[in-house]
Structures are given as structure tokens and as C-alpha cells.
Amino acid sequence: MTEKMKTTAPVLSVGADREQPNTKNHKEIIANETAQINLQAAQNPEKSRSGGLQTVSMTELYDTVYPPRTPVVDGFLYGGTYLFVGAPKVGKSFFMGQLAYHVAMGLPLWDYPVRKGTVLYLALEDDYARLQRRLSGMFGVECADNLYFATQAKTLNEGLDRQLEEFLKAHTDARLIIIDTLQKVREVGGDRYSYFSDYEIVTKLKSFSDKYGICLLVVHHTRKLESEDSFDMISGTNGLLGAADGAFIMHKKKRTDNEAVMDIVGRDQPDQELTIEFDRERCVWKFKKAETELWKQPPNPLLEAINNFLTEDKPEWEGTATELVSQLPDMQIQANVLSRKLNVVNSQLLNDYGIFYDNKRGHERKIILKRLSRESKSDDMRRLRRYFLQWAGIENIDAIDANRRRKD
Numbered sequence: 001m002t003e004k005m006k007t008t009a010p011v012l013s014v015g016a017d018r019e020q021p022n023t024k025n026h027k028e029i030i031a032n033e034t035a036q037i038n039l040q041a042a043q044n045p046e047k048s049r050s051g052g053l054q055t056v057s058m059t060e061l062y063d064t065v066y067p068p069r070t071p072v073v074d075g076f077l078y079g080g081t082y083l084f085v086g087a088p089k090v091g092k093s094f095f096m097g098q099l100a101y102h103v104a105m106g107l108p109l110w111d112y113p114v115r116k117g118t119v120l121y122l123a124l125e126d127d128y129a130r131l132q133r134r135l136s137g138m139f140g141v142e143c144a145d146n147l148y149f150a151t152q153a154k155t156l157n158e159g160l161d162r163q164l165e166e167f168l169k170a171h172t173d174a175r176l177i178i179i180d181t182l183q184k185v186r187e188v189g190g191d192r193y194s195y196f197s198d199y200e201i202v203t204k205l206k207s208f209s210d211k212y213g214i215c216l217l218v219v220h221h222t223r224k225l226e227s228e229d230s231f232d233m234i235s236g237t238n239g240l241l242g243a244a245d246g247a248f249i250m251h252k253k254k255r256t257d258n259e260a261v262m263d264i265v266g267r268d269q270p271d272q273e274l275t276i277e278f279d280r281e282r283c284v285w286k287f288k289k290a291e292t293e294l295w296k297q298p299p300n301p302l303l304e305a306i307n308n309f310l311t312e313d314k315p316e317w318e319g320t321a322t323e324l325v326s327q328l329p330d331m332q333i334q335a336n337v338l339s340r341k342l343n344v345v346n347s348q349l350l351n352d353y354g355i356f357y358d359n360k361r362g363h364e365r366k367i368i369l370k371r372l373s374r375e376s377k378s379d380d381m382r383r384l385r386r387y388f389l390q391w392a393g394i395e396n397i398d399a400i401d402a403n404r405r406r407k408d
Contacts, residue, residue: 068347078268080245104144110287117175124184202243
């Protein structure tokens with residue numbers, strides 16, 4: 001990815017940079033213990049008892065610390081629900097296996113850093129013998145213990161969400177669930193190609209991924225009709241893409257070509273067009289070139305100041321916003337503005353600097369800053385998991401932890 005390329009417009013996402021200074025070498029800090037990511041769904045305001053419209057003022061919006069969103073693959077794949085679309089036999093399943101293995105092992109995908117976590121792959125058009133042959137051809141016999149497969153699952157209306165929920169309870173560090181394919185989990189009916197039904201099924205999946213803060217990657221097919229816009233080739237109506245957080249379209253000029261183009265669009269990552277090539281000997285996709293270069297956010301003076309403030313001797317700090325301002329003499333900023341800025345950029349602070357931030361309510365609001373160290377990452381992530389569980393209103397936290405320890 002070194003040749004000169006066009007630059008995409010900036011997006012309001014975090015962690016999209018693929019290169020960070022050495023002081024931000026935290027890519028693995030939140031790798032193995034990522035249970036908190038399953039709990040980063042935005043807290044739902046209580047519904048009005050009168051059935052009226054629930055609103056949040058702009059002041060309340062800015063004064064709230066929402067759980068940070070972290071990428072699964074930096075600059076490539078984030079939490080939410082995404083479509084992965086391609087013609088039959090174009091190589092989608094090989095790429096799904098490759099992606100699943102890399103996330104489970106924490107291995108970079110091409111030049112993209114990966115956040116390690118448990119993966120569930122619903123290979124609903126395969127059987128276990130075929131999966132065994134395919135994966136051993138791709139990766140030999142080195143196994144990823146946290147990569148799980150299922151070849152049968154219920155449809156959404158029959159209880160797929162409950163099945164996935166049980167899996168997440170048993171594997172609280174899960175980052176990625178792959179559903180291959182969409183058609184296998186949707187109900188067959190006369191209106192299956194209507195905008196309403198397409199929008200509804202992806203909305204259900206998105207509600208689930210948002211609730212648990214994981215990534216749902218849903219494999220789907222393209223229609224036979226060609227289009228200048230590759231995203232118009234998604235089989236079904238625009239309701240699928242309209243409800244999803246983003247989509248990947250894999251297409252070839254000719255079915256027999258080794259080379260394919262992957263178009264990427266999404267809410268939390270920049271639009272990209274990648275050219276990839278299939279290695280028939282190893283049965284994996286290799287990166288060839290990108291038409292666009294990932295936009296890099298300029299350094300944030302406030303985050304840089306906090307990064308310098310937390311040292312090896314003092315990796316954590318707690319106090320009021322006014323006290324924090326006094327610790328950052330070079331920052332000419334008011335206390336209330338400081339709090340709101342940190343509320344907004346807490347994801348960037350965690351993803352780019354490895355620093356956890358919270359703003360606790362109480363008699364007086366207290367800011368908590370904690371650098372997540374490699375040595376104590378298990379304890380750190382356990383605390384984060386508990387924090388997000390409580391924030392999301394999930395009960396039986398101790399029972400979930402005890403069950404996880406028994407299985408470990």
C-alpha cells in the first residue's frame with residue numbers, strides 16, 4: 001500500500017489510522033480480553049410511561065459518556081452489521097474463513113491491524129468435512145481455539161437471536177459473528193424481496209449487534225444484472241443496504257480471474273476500493289493495491305496532552321475536570337469544555353492511545369483516566385467488562401464471570 005493514491009474524505013470514525021507512533025502501541029492491549037466490546041451498545045433511554053416521544057437534549061447528549069467503539073480490523077471493519085456481497089463461487093467463503101482466522105488469532109489482515117477476539121462462523125451452506133478441508137488447505141493444522149463453527153442455525157423469526165445471545169454469554173470476548181448466508185436465516189415468504197422485509201431483517205440484525213457491541217458480517221449474493229454502481233448489484237431491494245452499517249462488494253471481470261475488486265462503504269470507515277488476488281496454492285486472498293489511501297486524523301492536542309500526562313509511574317488518574325485542567329497547563333480550556341471534548345473523543349483515546357476514560361456521576365463528577373498496560377491487561381479488561389455490563393443494564397455479572405472462569 002505504498003504507491004501514490006487518492007485520499008478519501010474524512011469520516012467521523014476512530015481507529016481508522018493504520019500507523020500510529022510507538023507510544024500508541026496498544027493494538028494488542030485490548031486484544032485478548034475484549035468482553036467490553038460486547039457491551040458498547042448505546043444505553044437506551046427509558047421509554048416514556050405515557051408512550052410519548054423520548055428525547056435527549058443536546059446538553060445531555062454532550063454530557064454523556066457513551067461506551068467507546070473499537071474496530072475489529074482497523075480501518076476496515078467495525079462493530080455493527082455489514083453485508084458482504086458477491087456472486088456465487090466468487091471466493092466469498094474463502095475470504096470469510098481468512099477473516100475469521102485472522103481475527104481469532106489476532107493476525108494482521110494484509111496491512112490492517114486486527115483486534116483479537118472470539119469468532120463465530122455460521123457456515124450454513126457448508127458441512128464440517130468441507131470446512132475442515134478448506135481451512136486446512138488455507139492454514140495447515142494450526143488451530144485457533146477461539147474460532148467456532150456451526151452449519152445449522154434457526155432463522156431470525158425462529159430464535160436465531162436467542163442462539164447468538166447464548167453464545168455471547170458463554171464467550172464474552174466475542175468480536176465477530178459471520179452469517180453465511182442471509183438467505184439461510186430469513187423467512188421465505190411472498191414479500192421476501194420487498195423493501196420493507198429487506199429493511200426489517202437487517203434492522204433486526206443491527207439491533208442485535210448494537211445491543212452487544214459486536215460485528216455481524218452477513219454474506220449475501222449479487223443479482224445477475226450488471227450496474228455501473230457495484231452496490232446496485234446487491235440482490236434484493238435497497239432496504240438491505242439502507243439498514244446496514246456498511247457493505248463489502250466483491251466482484252470480478254470474469255469468473256475465472258484470480259483478481260477481484262472489493263468495494264467498501266460504511267458509516268464508521270472510509271469508502272475504499274481494494275484490488276485483491278487469489279492465491280490458488282494457499283487458497284487465500286492477497287492484497288494487491290488500493291485506489292484510495294486511508295485518511296489520517298491530525299493529532300489532537302488534548303489527547304496528546306493526556307497521553308503525556310499519564311506516565312509509567314502514574315498510569316492512572318482520578319479527579320474533577322477542574323483538577324485535570326490544572327494538570328494540563330498548556331491547554332487553555334475550561335473545565336466543562338474539557339469534559340465534553342473527552343466525552344466525544346473517548347473512542348479515539350482508547351483506540352489510538354490505549355487510555356480508558358470515564359466521567360462518573362456523583363456528588364461531584366469525577367474523571368477517570370487509566371492507561372491499559374500489557375502486563376495488567378487481563379485485570380484491566382475485566383474491570384472494563386464489568387463497567388460496560390453495568391452501563392448496559394445487564395444483570396448477573398458475577399454469575400457470567402464465574403461461568404467464564406469455570407470454562408477457562
